[in-house]
Amino acid sequence: MRDRIQAVLRQLAHAPELEARWLHTLSLMEFIGARKISRTVADRHPSLEVLGHLSDETRHAFAFKRLSAEVAGGEITTFLCPEAAGRYFQALDHELATWATAHTGKADVYLHYLLTTTTIERRAMVLYPLYKAASRNASVREELGRVVTEEQGHRRTIEDACVERLSAVGASLDEALALEERLFGAFISELEPVVARELAMLQVPSVLASSEGAVRAPSVVK
DSSP states (O other): OHHHHHHHHHHHTTOHHHHHHHHHHHHHHHHHHHHHHHHTTTSSSOOHHHHHHHHHHHHHHHHHHHHHHHHHTSOOOOOSSHHHHHHHHHHHHHHHHHHHHHHHSSOOHHHHHHHHHHHHHHHHHHHHHHHHHHOOOHHHHHHHHHHHHHHHHHHHHHHHHHHHHHHHTTOOHHHHHHHHHHHHHHHHHHHHHHHHHHHHHHTOHHHHHHTTTTSOOOSSOO
16 A cells, blocks of 8 residues: 555656645645534534644645645645545544444444544555655645644544543454555545546656556546
């Protein structure tokens, strides 16, 4: 999975048009996360920890949207696989809640928040450093460094609380992480052919030649 993520990030980073849309997609994903927090554990005035997390996710959504406009030369309205990104979040939230409820015997909104946050933060700790290494844009690399630092700031506390609650009911975080891995793999499987197709349309020969075989484009792309 790591190699596939790295390959597709390196490809899209070669084309500013695609990188701008990718940044806009990351903004969308951070926004979806922030909205989920506000509708669940922050539907009323929340704890300092939750409010800080909501603030971080909202700032990240803004930062990535601002960068997408900077890279594109103006605010854009297009994304890369926005439907797939939305499906990833919705499926992750639903499947983790179902999985947790099977262990606890009842719905636990706070545990669902901890689980979703933990698995997504783990994913971010892989995705964002790989993107930072792939991007040729100094502003993007600088912002990704800040985002990773902020994510690390609350990840440990949330993950420890998640593991403690899961251990109390005999459940393992590894199962939840495997579930997220499968769902993010499905997102990457949709992203790969779209990036390959867009690069071909933009006629970026150096990228296509250097990464031949890294991203496989099927004959039919949704």
